[in-house]
Amino acid sequence: MSEVKISAEPRTEFGKGGARRTRRAGKVPAVLYGHGEAPRHIALPAREFAAAIRHGGMTQVFNIEISDGSAALALPKAIQRDPIKDTFDHVDLLVVRRGEKVTVEIPVQLTGDAARDTLVMTESNTIAVLADATKLPEHLEASIEGLEAGSQVKAADVKLPAGVELAADPELVVAIVSVAQDQTIEPEGTEEAPAEEPEPAAAEA
Structure with missing residues (x-):
């Protein structure tokens, strides 16, 4: 799996309101964690992130370049989606290192x-x-x-x-x-009974 370079910016607003504003700006709220480092809250460009996930899924490696000058390699650990809009609500990213298993x-x-x-x-x-x-x-x-x-x-x-x-x-x-089960077999007891012949009318005296 090849790495995908993606830009990000630090996220200072938290909670549902902050996450909604981040998504309205065309970005995905995310958190970076791992290797004993303090979690970092970032925002990823929604279009680029969605394209990478469609291609690589949960095994896609992201080379994240953050606007504060820091960078990280990360794998998607958990993704929350909006089932109706099919958009990304939030992403957990696990920091990894080259050569790490x-x-x-x-x-x-x-x-x-x-x-x-x-x-x-x-x-x-x-x-x-x-x-x-x-x-x-x-x-x-x-x-x-x-x-x-x-x-x-x-x-x-x-x-x-x-x-x-x-x-x-x-x-x-x-x-x-x-x-493989044959789904066309009719259940027993569904055959129609033959119609009874009418009895002859009684002869008049």
Whole structure:
């Protein structure tokens, strides 16, 4: 994952009112913390931050240049979004150092096709790995090629790049392959009964 340079400025207003004013100015309220340093409240340009997150997600490394002359490398730790506007309300950023190893949840992508007449159910979209903070993979891959019903893909089956170690439980289930159910089968007892023939009219005396 490549680094993204982004500018920031110190944030002096706090609370809900200050955060709203920051967002109205086209910026995202954020806090930088880690390595025993006092938390620093900053504001990030919303458009640039959103573009970087769309590309790199939670593994995106930010090279933050603050207007007071300081700088920091950081990873997104927590992001609060507005579910209606799809904007960012607040970001927690974890300060990291080059060569430092961190534990991060990485998305898992399934590759290949399971056997015919099977259904693949994802149990976990991410797994935790230990890797260099500035060399995090964007995603990991696990093959389901040819897997029969009853098979499982576990964390231990996920392909890891060089320098990346598994931090999750190796037995963590990532996906399950099961028999595909035929949804067109009609339940029993739904067939209509044949219509009864009318009885002949009684002969007149």
